[in-house]
Amino acid sequence: MRLNEEQQKILDGKKGRILQSAMMDLVKYGTAVGAEEFVPITSAHNAFQFMGRVARCFPPRGRLLTEKDIDKFSEEIAVARVKVKTTVNPAIMDLRKWRQMGADKSIYDSVMRTVEIARKCGIMANYNCIPYLTDNIPLMGDHISWAETSACLYANSFLGARSNRDSVEISLFSALLGITPNFGMHLDENRKGTDLIDVQCELENTSDWGALGHFTGERVGVGIPVFIDLRRPSVEEAVQLAAATNSSGGGGVPLLFIPGVSPEAPTVEAAFNGDKPRKTYVFDEAAKRAIYQKLNCNPEGKVDMVNLGCPHLTLHEIKELSRMLEGKRVAKGTKLWLQTTSSFRALAEQLGYAQIIEATGAKLFADACLYNWYVNTPVKRTKMNRVATDSVKNAFGARRSFHSNIFFGNTERCIDIAIKGGV
């Protein structure tokens, strides 16, 4: 890779160990993928959950880190500071209602220490997975480096920003340096469709859009799908499409085009930019039904947890949920947990939606992700043998992470289950 004088200085270690390490890995990564140079970025989105985890992005590698290693690293990263607007993925708990999630004070303290270091480092620890609707909204053509399975796809496909599918590490290195290897989705010539998805059924709700995403990710593998005969999505439907596509078990989709919706693809022809699709897949009623069947391993019986808000709920979704839940009561022995961003929860409280929701016995949590909480919080775990959700990403991930029996259905069905206590 060609480096300018400043970049070479960083590589030579003249700006400290952290930036040198970040530059070394970015150069090696850029070389591996055939990038010839770096491109300046305007924003990054990665993860900053707890310092032990962040420290693992950097050497020493190949051995477990000691408390001393982590303390030393925390001081170094605070001084290194990010060069661009940087936000982060959900935390392992709600930063305000952590006790209600079953976390203890020592975990809370370690999270708050992480928040403080993030602040010193210049990172906005917003802890949400929909930064493109809240605190980090790129413009068309902006070069960015985003981790998060669905956020990167959304930013590329619906905002016309340019990000490769970056890991938490690569995105943090790019944030610290303000640059990223210039290849893949950063280049015009790679931003064109590879596969055609012919939609031949009605999509009635966000879960149906998730099912379409799952089908697409699974079929396309590594590629760029273009949809035809697909109606315009709402923002919430677009969020579910992006989230499901890249949690499908397929190889990974950096970009998708809905002609007339995606800013770079006014037409199908523009989406393929002169290429012919390598394959066409038909998403019809039978294909949709098959996805629901595949994701449902819990046909009937009691449900321990109904979980909505994967990705985080928008204010509109919270409002709709408050309307659906008003005056009702969540069944004894069943939990109804909702996740959103701190900003949307604050508004939901101000507007009275949160009070209506919580009067039913449901919990409106912010900051947290159910997986991050479940996997990383060493607390007495909430019973989650049987989980109901309206999100494909959640359904697919919950089965894997909690080994739960899953009910996957639309939001109305999930609310109904929470009220009745079972399917």
Next chain:
Amino acid sequence: MGNVRTFKAKTLVPGKVTGPALITRERLSFQGFTDAEKGIFHSPQTELQGKSFKGVVLIYTSGKGSSVGPSALDLACRYGNCPAAMVNLEIDPFTVQGCVMQKIPLVQIEDASIFYLAKNGDTVTVDADKGEVIVS
């Protein structure tokens, strides 16, 4: 040694190592599918469930899944359970990123016949410097 087969490979992360093959046509992620401490695939959602990935040449279709995949690979390597090399047919960026950071040789081959010409436990040399995968 009449069965030695050489596959032409494109190098992504350099290095040369020899190890036993662990093969699947599946797409794999380290996040959620592996037990880092034990160095095994533990998820029932992969046919490699119960198999150790420590020191193996992992031959599979491509990476997949979460942007914390490289972090899960990192943790396994910190427990001393690093794979020796990886051979993919399609390239997912998370695999490249993970291999770069852990210095695991990674190559891409086009010839899918490796899936039936090689079997688990065969000795495989990945010569990412020369651009070759040799199955014997």
